[in-house]
Amino acid sequence: DARVTQTPRDKVTEMGQEVTMRCQPILGHNTVFWYRQTMMQGLELLAYFRNRAPLDDSGMPKDRFSAEMPDATLATLKIQPSEPRDSAVYFCASGPDGEADTQYFGPGTRLTVL
Amino acid sequence: AQSVTQLGSHVSVSEGALVLLRCNYSSSVPPYLFWYVQYPNQGLQLLLKYTTGATLVKGINGFEAEFKKSETSFHLTKPSAHMSDAAVYFCAVTGNTGGFKTIFGAGTRLFVKA
Numbered sequence: 759d760a761r762v763t764q765t766p767r768d769k770v771t772e773m774g775q776e777v778t779m780r781c782q783p784i785l786g787h788n789t790v791f792w793y794r795q796t797m798m799q800g801l802e803l804l805a806y807f808r809n810r811a812p813l814d815d816s817g818m819p820k821d822r823f824s825a826e827m828p829d830a831t832l833a834t835l836k837i838q839p840s841e842p843r844d845s846a847v848y849f850c851a852s853g854p855d856g857e858a859d860t861q862y863f864g865p866g867t868r869l870t871v872l
Numbered sequence: 873a874q875s876v877t878q879l880g881s882h883v884s885v886s887e888g889a890l891v892l893l894r895c896n897y898s899s900s901v902p903p904y905l906f907w908y909v910q911y912p913n914q915g916l917q918l919l920l921k922y923t924t925g926a927t928l929v930k931g932i933n934g935f936e937a938e939f940k941k942s943e944t945s946f947h948l949t950k951p952s953a954h955m956s957d958a959a960v961y962f963c964a965v966t967g968n969t970g971g972f973k974t975i976f977g978a979g980t981r982l983f984v985k986a
Contacts (some may be wrong), residue, residue: 789972801962801976820964822888849915858904861974863915
């Protein structure tokens with residue numbers, strides 16, 4: 759049963775520290791998405807990739823967030839420096855290739871910045 | 873531009889009663905419409921989707937939705953609620969824009985009373 763995996767599942771850090779979240783998309787999927795979920799803002803699209811190339815990262819605060827796909831099996835989301843307002847659940851999702859395709863979500867990384 | 877509006881942040885039904893969760897969308901291109909469900913401490917998973925063809929779409933767990941272009945709606949229904957249906961439900965839209973961007977609604981939390 760193919761699944762998207764995310765690490766770590768939980769992360770507590772102090773303000774100013776660097777945070778790196780990792781995602782392994784389903785093998786063979788060509789699109790990868792990063793979302794942030796909070797009670798106040800709901801589910802926000804931060805960035806997404808197709809065939810490892812970034813298509814849109816307009817949802818990310820550029821000064822502190824960065825997203826990359828070093829290879830087809832790994833996507834990373836980095837926050838440097840982290841701030842308390844970054845506390846949220848971060849989801850990675852992957853999809854086969856098309857806009858009509860289902861997105862398969864990972865279990866999320868719960869980030870708490872103190 | 874695309875948008876999704878889910879009417880009602882909370883819906884409460886009795887076990888065995890009809891479930892109706894409302895979703896209206898706006899899209900400048902033919903939409904692809906999705907319903908996802910999120911259980912506690914999990915990522916989203918697909919219930920059903922509409923791409924083309926038959927406007928009544930059946931999904932998992934007895935849910936179905938009807939695409940009504942004239943009303944720009946994609947409401948989710950289930951004839952008889954079960955306790956295990958308690959979760960948060962998200963309506964989402966993408967379009968054939970080449971951009972892969974998915975817009976999610978704010979979500980509706982479904983409560984099921986015994």
